[in-house]
Amino acid sequence: MNKAIILAGGQGKRMKADMPKPLFKVLGEPMLEWVISACEDGGAEDICVVKGFRGEMIDEYLSGRYQSVLQAERLGTGHAVMQAEQFLKQNTDGNTLVLCGDAPFIDGQTIKNSLTYHMNNDNAVTVITAELDNPYGYGRIIRTENGIGGIVEQKDADESQRKINEVNSGAYWFRTADLLDFLGKIDRNNAQGEYYLTDTVGIAVSEGKKAGAYKSANADIIKGANNRKDLLELNTYARMAVIEKHLENGVEFTCTDGVIIERDVKIGTGTEILPNTIIRGKTIIGNNCKIGAETVIENCTIGNNVVIDTAQVYNSVVEDDVKIEHYVHIRPDSVIRKNAYISDFVEIKNSIIGERTAVSHLVYIGDSDVGRKVNIGAGTVTVNYDGIAKSRCEIGDRSFVGCNTNLIAPVKLGKAVYTGAGTTVTRDIPDYALVIDRGVLKVKEGYTLRKFKTDK
Ligand code: UD1
Numbered sequence: 241m242n243k244a245i246i247l248a249g250g251q252g253k254r255m256k257a258d259m260p261k262p263l264f265k266v267l268g269e270p271m272l273e274w275v276i277s278a279c280e281d282g283g284a285e286d287i288c289v290v291k292g293f294r295g296e297m298i299d300e301y302l303s304g305r306y307q308s309v310l311q312a313e314r315l316g317t318g319h320a321v322m323q324a325e326q327f328l329k330q331n332t333d334g335n336t337l338v339l340c341g342d343a344p345f346i347d348g349q350t351i352k353n354s355l356t357y358h359m360n361n362d363n364a365v366t367v368i369t370a371e372l373d374n375p376y377g378y379g380r381i382i383r384t385e386n387g388i389g390g391i392v393e394q395k396d397a398d399e400s401q402r403k404i405n406e407v408n409s410g411a412y413w414f415r416t417a418d419l420l421d422f423l424g425k426i427d428r429n430n431a432q433g434e435y436y437l438t439d440t441v442g443i444a445v446s447e448g449k450k451a452g453a454y455k456s457a458n459a460d461i462i463k464g465a466n467n468r469k470d471l472l473e474l475n476t477y478a479r480m481a482v483i484e485k486h487l488e489n490g491v492e493f494t495c496t497d498g499v500i501i502e503r504d505v506k507i508g509t510g511t512e513i514l515p516n517t518i519i520r521g522k523t524i525i526g527n528n529c530k531i532g533a534e535t536v537i538e539n540c541t542i543g544n545n546v547v548i549d550t551a552q553v554y555n556s557v558v559e560d561d562v563k564i565e566h567y568v569h570i571r572p573d574s575v576i577r578k579n580a581y582i583s584d585f586v587e588i589k590n591s592i593i594g595e596r597t598a599v600s601h602l603v604y605i606g607d608s609d610v611g612r613k614v615n616i617g618a619g620t621v622t623v624n625y626d627g628i629a630k631s632r633c634e635i636g637d638r639s640f641v642g643c644n645t646n647l648i649a650p651v652k653l654g655k656a657v658y659t660g661a662g663t664t665v666t667r668d669i670p671d672y673a674l675v676i677d678r679g680v681l682k683v684k685e686g687y688t689l690r691k692f693k694t695d696k
Pocket residue numbers: 247248249250251290292311313314315316317318319320340341342377378379380391393407408409410435436437438464
């Protein structure tokens with residue numbers, strides 16, 4: 241298996257935060273996660289992360305998924321890779337990819353293509369490069385007849401070298417055994433007094449080994465963030481790239497203002513996404529839906545022909561032809577079955593709403609199983625919490641729950657039960673019953689005339 245080392249030691253001082261830079265998020269995921277998923281897509285799945293500043297936060301994020309090593313002092317990119325020596329020595333047969341944890345747009349295809357290039361050319365090291373209009377600050381690639389001769393950092397470059405537009409992305413393939421050899425030979429004789437990983441190129445050439453550059457057509461792989469403004473730019477770039485992918489797939493956007501769609505989201509053709517809509521996590525949305533405006537959907541599976549307008553839906557399933565209207569909050573573990581209708585100001589939690597059921601305005605349904613073709617009247621509340629434990633309510637098919645019904649859980653309404661408006665149901669009701677709980681209505685005529693002396 242190919243190895244990968246991800247350099248994540250940086251603090252990012254200019255971010256002005258007490259957090260390692262690779263943990264800053266682009267489209268909802270840490271930059272480190274983007275780099276990890278590129279490794280996985282590119283077939284370099286034996287990963288070691290080099291941590292430094294607030295390294296425990298890196299470990300907490302990785303939570304055992306991948307190993308890490310600590311670079312206690314920040315002495316340069318070469319020094320960072322040296323910390324992974326034991327990881328490299330575990331198996332020295334194959335190749336090792338080195339990546340920066342704060343350049344999120346490296347991709348699996350570039351990783352695969354550059355490995356093919358690296359192996360076909362029998363290189364000891366292959367640098368992944370790109371051409372920039374403004375190469376300022378990056379290491380410049382010195383090309384030779386049969387490969388590259390070295391990488392010169394901005395601070396070490398002379399006038400003519402600074403004119404070179406081809407730059408080091410900070411991503412490399414090494415033959416693992418050669419990398420171990422080169423690491424032992426890097427010194428600190430440069431303008432920054434650091435151990436430069438880039439010196440491995442010159443060392444390879446001086447040992448008569450081959451060094452090459454794989455130039456990526458996609459210069460975005462270089463993009464990183466040194467400050468909050470850069471991070472916003474990365475987010476804007478990633479946001480529009482995701483939207484463009486959906487446009488190609490036949491998703492409709494009239495205006496993309498405030499639309500944030502995370503990169504794993506899948507959306508069917510003919511679906512329209514309206515402004516200020518945020519779609520996160522592993523959400524899948526079917527065809528011909530209308531989502532938004534002002535809507536948040538996270539980790540949901542949404543069917544076809546669904547309308548969700550000004551609502552929030554989390555970790556739930558919404559089946560075909562459902563309509564969810566304004567200011568609705570669907571909380572985790574809910575299932576809204578086909579053709580159901582959820583009206584304004586409704587909260588649903590950990591509940592199943594059956595096919596063709598209508599839940600009207602101002603309702604709370606929690607921990608409940610609601611059948612088919614049920615009508616839930618306005619103001620109905622499932623009283624699922626007694627202060628100690630949560631209990632479930634069950635409402636049978638074709639029941640008609642009158643306005644302002646309280647269902648004191650645990651309680652079960654059978655099939656086609658009707659409840660009178662204002663009823664508080666405290667025990668199970670059999671099929672086809674009407675339940676009505678109502679005090680004697682008292683009317684005291686002329687009562688308010690004590691206050692209003694006349695009727696004007
Ligand atoms: C490095 C390259 C440069 C390249 C650029 C691409 C060297 C000497 N130069 O520049 O040729 O164009 O990347 O962005 O390698 N890091 C550590 N520990 C350290 C130093 C760095 O973990 O001691 C990590 C950083 O967190 C970052 C990555 O290594 O993820 C690159 O470091 P950075 O300082 O941004 O790169 P430069 O040295 O400026």
